[in-house]
Amino acid sequence: MIKFITADDVLPLRNEVLREGKLTLDECRFPNDDSEGAFHLGYYVEEELACIASFHHQNYEGYPGKAYQLRGMATAPAHRGKGIGNRLVNFAITYLRGQKVNYMWCNARKVAVAFYMGTGFEVISPVFDVPGIGPHYVMYVKIQ
Numbered sequence: 763m764i765k766f767i768t769a770d771d772v773l774p775l776r777n778e779v780l781r782e783g784k785l786t787l788d789e790c791r792f793p794n795d796d797s798e799g800a801f802h803l804g805y806y807v808e809e810e811l812a813c814i815a816s817f818h819h820q821n822y823e824g825y826p827g828k829a830y831q832l833r834g835m836a837t838a839p840a841h842r843g844k845g846i847g848n849r850l851v852n853f854a855i856t857y858l859r860g861q862k863v864n865y866m867w868c869n870a871r872k873v874a875v876a877f878y879m880g881t882g883f884e885v886i887s888p889v890f891d892v893p894g895i896g897p898h899y900v901m902y903v904k905i906q
Contacts, residue, residue, distance in 0.1 A: 764853045765812035767804040770793035772814040772834060792833055803848045803854060804811035812841035813850050817866070822900065827864030835868070851881040859905050866905060872897040
């Protein structure tokens with residue numbers, strides 16, 4: 763089941779998966795987690811939070827229209843490969859289409875590019891390095 767959740771709800775899984783458990787929960791907060799219009803989604807398997815993603819209004823330079831950035835997507839290791847991340851992203855796209863958003867973009871880790879391509883995203887940048895995290899690409903999906 764997919765639910766709208768709080769920024770605090772995403773922090774434990776964000777730390778475990780994206781920061782290898784090396785940070786405090788407060789260090790896992792993003793500057794836009796609580797900005798106006800920001801929202802967070804969680805995919806629950808029974809009572810367990812298995813997958814998360816955060817979204818905030820942010821245009822990408824050179825791309826006109828209303829946009830949201832996807833950040834902090836993470837799936838617990840025990841739940842990977844089951845299609846729940848795909849369902850969560852598709853839920854977000856449907857929701858954002860209803861909000862009259864034109865596109866969504868993200869900074870995707872190189873290892874996640876195939877996943878995002880499978881949900882309709884395309885690569886729109888050369889590879890770049892995020893210090894301490896590794897190689898990334900900017901990816902984009904048109905919503906309307």
